[in-house]
Amino acid sequence: MNRLKKTTVVDFATYIGVTIAFLLVLGCQKGGLLTNAMNSWLVPICCFIVMSVSLNLVVGISGELSLGHCGFMCVGAFTGIIAGMSLSDVIPVDSVRLLLAILVGAFFAAITGVLVGVPVLRLRGDYLAIVTLAFGQIIKDLINCLLVGYDSKGLHIIFNIGKKTVNDLHLEAGGVAIIKGAQGAVGIRKLASFPAGYLLVMVSLIVVLNLVRSRAGRAIMAIRDNRIAAESVGLSVTKYKLMAFVTSAALAGAAGALYGLNYGSLVSSRFDFNTSILVLVYVVLGGLGNIWGSIIATIVLYVLPEALRQFDAYRMLVYAIVLILVMLATNNEHLKEMLGRILPGRKEADSDG
Amino acid sequence: MAKEFRRGKMVPVPSHSIVPERDVNRLPVLECQHLGIDFGGLTAVDEFNLTIGRTEIAGLIGPNGAGKTTVFNLLTKVYQPTRGTILLNGKDTHSMTTSQVNQNGIARTFQNIRLFSNLTVEENVKVGLHNQIRYPMWDGLLRLPRFWKQEKLAHESALELLSIFGMQDLASHEAGSLPYGAQRRLEIVRALATNPSLLLLDEPAAGMNPSETADLMENIVRIRDTFQIAVMLIEHDMNLVMNICEGICVLNFGRIIAKGTPEDIQANPAVIEAYLGKQKEA
Numbered sequence: 001m002n003r004l005k006k007t008t009v010v011d012f013a014t015y016i017g018v019t020i021a022f023l024l025v026l027g028c029q030k031g032g033l034l035t036n037a038m039n040s041w042l043v044p045i046c047c048f049i050v051m052s053v054s055l056n057l058v059v060g061i062s063g064e065l066s067l068g069h070c071g072f073m074c075v076g077a078f079t080g081i082i083a084g085m086s087l088s089d090v091i092p093v094d095s096v097r098l099l100l101a102i103l104v105g106a107f108f109a110a111i112t113g114v115l116v117g118v119p120v121l122r123l124r125g126d127y128l129a130i131v132t133l134a135f136g137q138i139i140k141d142l143i144n145c146l147l148v149g150y151d152s153k154g155l156h157i158i159f160n161i162g163k164k165t166v167n168d169l170h171l172e173a174g175g176v177a178i179i180k181g182a183q184g185a186v187g188i189r190k191l192a193s194f195p196a197g198y199l200l201v202m203v204s205l206i207v208v209l210n211l212v213r214s215r216a217g218r219a220i221m222a223i224r225d226n227r228i229a230a231e232s233v234g235l236s237v238t239k240y241k242l243m244a245f246v247t248s249a250a251l252a253g254a255a256g257a258l259y260g261l262n263y264g265s266l267v268s269s270r271f272d273f274n275t276s277i278l279v280l281v282y283v284v285l286g287g288l289g290n291i292w293g294s295i296i297a298t299i300v301l302y303v304l305p306e307a308l309r310q311f312d313a314y315r316m317l318v319y320a321i322v323l324i325l326v327m328l329a330t331n332n333e334h335l336k337e338m339l340g341r342i343l344p345g346r347k348e349a350d351s352d353g
Numbered sequence: 354m355a356k357e358f359r360r361g362k363m364v365p366v367p368s369h370s371i372v373p374e375r376d377v378n379r380l381p382v383l384e385c386q387h388l389g390i391d392f393g394g395l396t397a398v399d400e401f402n403l404t405i406g407r408t409e410i411a412g413l414i415g416p417n418g419a420g421k422t423t424v425f426n427l428l429t430k431v432y433q434p435t436r437g438t439i440l441l442n443g444k445d446t447h448s449m450t451t452s453q454v455n456q457n458g459i460a461r462t463f464q465n466i467r468l469f470s471n472l473t474v475e476e477n478v479k480v481g482l483h484n485q486i487r488y489p490m491w492d493g494l495l496r497l498p499r500f501w502k503q504e505k506l507a508h509e510s511a512l513e514l515l516s517i518f519g520m521q522d523l524a525s526h527e528a529g530s531l532p533y534g535a536q537r538r539l540e541i542v543r544a545l546a547t548n549p550s551l552l553l554l555d556e557p558a559a560g561m562n563p564s565e566t567a568d569l570m571e572n573i574v575r576i577r578d579t580f581q582i583a584v585m586l587i588e589h590d591m592n593l594v595m596n597i598c599e600g601i602c603v604l605n606f607g608r609i610i611a612k613g614t615p616e617d618i619q620a621n622p623a624v625i626e627a628y629l630g631k632q633k634e635a
Binding site (some may be wrong): 148206207210211213214215217218219220222224225226228229230231232233234235237238243 | 472500
């Protein structure tokens with residue numbers, strides 16, 4: 001029981017750390033210390049923390065390389081927007097509607113996760129990466145063809161193959177078009193807020209950390225470490241891989257819904273391959289399987305390119321150089337040794353290995 | 354110092370095998386009938402017939418490449434047999450997966466160690482207990498009382514199992530960092546955690562020194578006595594095989610060339626030929 005208690009303490013330290021950070025930032029915001037630009041980062045940072053924590057569940061904990069994580073975010077974002085906007089008459093309270101939109105986003109992303117996961121998780125390594133990459137692209141392009149509107153009769157959804165336009169939805173007078181094909185979602189009422197982002201981060205942390213410390217999490221990690229041995233002790237490989245994949249997809253969908261409801265308009269190309277890779281970079285740089293690392297890497301790497309705006313055209317170049325330097329530094333033996341001296345826990349772990 | 358182990362008297366059963374006298378009236382734990390597998394045009398195992406009694410310690414020996422590990426892989430359904438049937442506790446395993454075979458009573462270790470090397474020793478055993486101590490995913494996510502109760506139970510059972518080999522003190526070590534011998538023992542503990550009726554050990558004494566091997570022999574017999582299970586082992590250490598195995602099956606080129614007690618096997622000319630080559634005609 002000792003070990004479980006130790007990890008529980010670590011988990012609670014994580015929760016408390018995140019809460020303190022939230023309160024500090026909230027204090028700064030209320031005190032007017034944040035610029036408008038900084039204020040606009042807060043919700044996206046929360047969304048991307050959820051994204052990297054959930055991707056870490058697939059890449060770090062379950063050991064499968066997924067390059068299409070933003071596909072789930074995309075599904076969550078657009079289903080969330082549809083729910084958030086079309087229910088505005090039924091549920092007037094913004095926070096309740098946001099919660100509902102997030103749940104809807106998570107639900108549809110989870111269903112997509114099952115549909116993608118069942119065939120795809122038979123593949124391993126590079127092949128899985130390629131298929132998930134393709135999935136991310138396909139989802140983005142499918143949503144590009146979607147026309148959605150609502151009126152008093154309910155939702156109208158058509159699929160734009162050929163030359164259909166919003167007029168083909170045949171909305172009644174007073175009906176609102178939510179998603180206009182390639183123009184994306186427009187006229188979104190901004191429901192997202194920083195406290196909501198914080199709560200979502202907390203929920204995803206609790207889900208991922210509690211899953212990892214439970215019977216199911218052990219099974220997932222056992223399958224990652226040795227698939228054949230895991231089967232030989234009676235684990236169903238498909239079941240647990242799918243569990244990790246779908247949980248991760250649902251969290252990404254929730255993050256997507258929050259992200260979508262943070263802007264006035266949203267196009268699906270926002271969730272392209274580059275964004276998926278960006279999230280993967282957060283996870284890899286933070287350390288595979290390291291939840292704390294994911295959070296910090298996300299914050300630093302989200303803020304960095306924004307802060308580098310003064311370099312203008314050279315911005316991404318500087319960003320890349322910084323990434324390479326961080327990679328080199330974290331692999332440096334001398335630096336590791338120095339960290340070992342500062343952090344007693346790390347030193348112990350090193351001498352074990 | 355080599356210790357004498359009491360081995361049961363072996364008696365023949367209708368399926369052209371021998372089982373210990375004490376198990377003769379009980380359902381055999383394993384019955385293989387005409388088992389065989391082809392890899393493309395190559396017949397790796399053919400006409401493998403074997404019956405193992407409920408509490409028997411059985412040995413599977415043979416020269417390198419004889420197909421011993423292939424037999425283990427067939428029994429655990431890592432490979433699907435091309436021919437024949439496997440009856441596990443009287444149940445046909447034809448449609449079972451590897452994981453279902455384990456749930457129905459076969460646990461195994463591997464020739465090249467396969468531990469969950471990034472998990473701790475205790476967690477490795479807990480993964481073995483996966484199907485014994487259960488709770489739904491939701492209880493774990495929400496940390497409901499059942500989670501704490503079952504985790505406590507798993508922790509206690511894991512330590513108890515580790516104590517078979519006196520490994521409780523290593524519980525919080527990472528499995529991959531253990532010395533070689535301890536890793537082999539941990540694999541056995543993990544296999545035992547799945548509550549098997551038949552334990553398959555693939556070269557358990559490989560890389561062990563004579564005193565470790567002597568300990569291992571005692572432990573295998575003790576495990577059989579405590580858990581009342583059958584053990585089948587592949588081993589090249591003839592001292593171990595001849596001392597603790599009750600029935601021995603010799604495999605060469607995928608076929609059984611001899612079955613019997615250690616005494617029978619040692620005197621069998623076909624076995625001697627397989628191991629040492631044909632004697633020159635004088």
